[in-house]
Every structure is written in C-alpha cells, then in structure tokens.
Amino acid sequence: MILAENISKKYGKYLALDNVSLSVNKGEVFALLGPNGAGKTTFVKTLLGLVRLSEGKLLLDGKEVSDPTSRIGVGYLPEKFSFHNYYTVYGCVEFFGKMHGLKGSELRERTLEALEKVGVSEISMKKLNTISKGQLQRTGIATLLVSDNQLIILDEPFSGLDPLAIKELKDIIAKLASDSQKTVFINSHILSEMERICDSMAILNKGKVLVSGKMSELLDGSGLEDYFYKLVKDV
Numbered sequence: 001m002i003l004a005e006n007i008s009k010k011y012g013k014y015l016a017l018d019n020v021s022l023s024v025n026k027g028e029v030f031a032l033l034g035p036n037g038a039g040k041t042t043f044v045k046t047l048l049g050l051v052r053l054s055e056g057k058l059l060l061d062g063k064e065v066s067d068p069t070s071r072i073g074v075g076y077l078p079e080k081f082s083f084h085n086y087y088t089v090y091g092c093v094e095f096f097g098k099m100h101g102l103k104g105s106e107l108r109e110r111t112l113e114a115l116e117k118v119g120v121s122e123i124s125m126k127k128l129n130t131i132s133k134g135q136l137q138r139t140g141i142a143t144l145l146v147s148d149n150q151l152i153i154l155d156e157p158f159s160g161l162d163p164l165a166i167k168e169l170k171d172i173i174a175k176l177a178s179d180s181q182k183t184v185f186i187n188s189h190i191l192s193e194m195e196r197i198c199d200s201m202a203i204l205n206k207g208k209v210l211v212s213g214k215m216s217e218l219l220d221g222s223g224l225e226d227y228f229y230k231l232v233k234d235v
Contacts, residue, residue: 134165
C-alpha cells in the first residue's frame with residue numbers, strides 16, 4: 001500500500017527525511033514511531049501531497065504521490081480533529097458522506113454504520129462542542145469510514161486522551177483492521193499502545209529509519225519501550 005524508496009526532504013539546509021525506505025502492506029496496522037522532531041510529520045505530509053520530496057520515490061498503492069489520483073481511497077485524521085461546533089455528531093459524519101457523493105438512503109445507512117463502528121451512536125444528536133475529546137476522535141474516525149477509504153492515516157490519535165479513551169480507541173483501530181482489511185498507518189510516539197495493535201513498524205530518528213519490519217520479529221520477545229529507548233539513545 002505504501003512504498004518509500006530512498007526518499008529525502010530538505011527544508012533549506014535542514015534534512016527532515018534522510019534516505020528513508022520502508023513499506024506498508026495492505027491490510028496491516030503499521031506504526032511510524034519516533035521522538036518529536038524525528039521526521040514523522042514530514043513523512044505523512046509527503047504521503048498527503050502537502051510537501052514535495054527532494055529525492056527518492058514514494059508510492060501509494062502503486063502510484064507516485066505526485067499523482068493526485070494516488071490519494072483516492074485515502075483518509076486522514078489529524079492529531080486534533082475539529083469541525084464546526086454547531087454540527088451534531090451525526091451531521092458531521094453525514095457531511096463527509098455527502099462530500100464523497102453519497103445521497104439518500106445510502107448516505108443515511110453509511111452514516112449510521114460508521115457511527116456504530118466507532119461506538120458513538122448514542123451521542124449522535126449531541127453537538128460537537130458538548131462531547132469529550134475521546135468521543136471527538138472517534139467521530140473523526142467515523143468521517144473516514146463513511147466512505148470507502150482503503151488506507152487510513154492517523155496522526156497521533158492517542159494524544160491528549162485519558163486511559164479509558166485510549167483503550168476504547170485502540171480497540172476500534174484493532175477491530176477496524178481485522179474486520180475490513182483496511183490498511184491503517186499510525187504516526188505516534190505513545191509506544192505502549194502501538195505494541196498491542198500494530199503488525200509492523202518503523203522507527204524514525206533524526207530523519208533516518210533505524211529499523212523497519214514486523215513488530216514481533218523486531219522485538220523478539222523484548223518490550224517495545226525498552227527496545228525503542230535503547231535504539232534511539234544509542235544513535
């Protein structure tokens with residue numbers, strides 16, 4: 001689904017991505033991990049076509065990211081999802097369904113289905129400014145599910161959430177990938193949650209990929225936090 005081959009991105013003299021190579025298979029949950037300033041956000045921006053690569057090749061489902069059609073079927077949830085506060089949860093998700101050309105009974109069915117999948121059906125008539133951040137994050141994910149996105153990119157989805165909201169969101173992500181065979185790409189620095197739900201990972205630091213591959217094979221029985229800190233500290 002994602003293939004990066006020796007990609008680099010420079011901002012003036014600053015090298016944000018330095019010869020990065022990694023791959024993400026269809027149907028898996030993939031984590032891009034790294035400390036703040038590692039280059040994770042720059043990588044996501046290149047996927048979304050928001051910044052141009054300086055060097056290398058980056059493909060989305062076989063198409064160069066320079067081709068706008070490569071992002072058909074790609075959904076993105078920023079770290080802080082926001083929408084007009086006067087919309088209800090249902091109205092927000094419905095709006096995104098309309099943007100994707102859904103109408104009538106299909107729009108209603110897909111909206112209700114998306115709300116059910118993320119567990120916000122009971123608050124569907126509440127306005128966005130009256131719900132918790134965890135509920136708002138789940139609503140954001142519902143806006144991605146109302147259409148037929150095959151790749152879902154989540155930018156720091158657990159940031160600012162309390163332990164209960166983290167647990168609920170983690171379960172949603174795991175169920176989403178297992179039930180629908182969608183590919184989920186997560187940019188995060190919260191290691192404990194990534195170890196439980198991700199199939200594969202790459203660790204990025206100072207713009208370089210330190211390791212990339214299957215989570216179980218890389219960790220080989222050790223914990224992700226210890227593995228991560230030792231790897232990053234030694235660089």
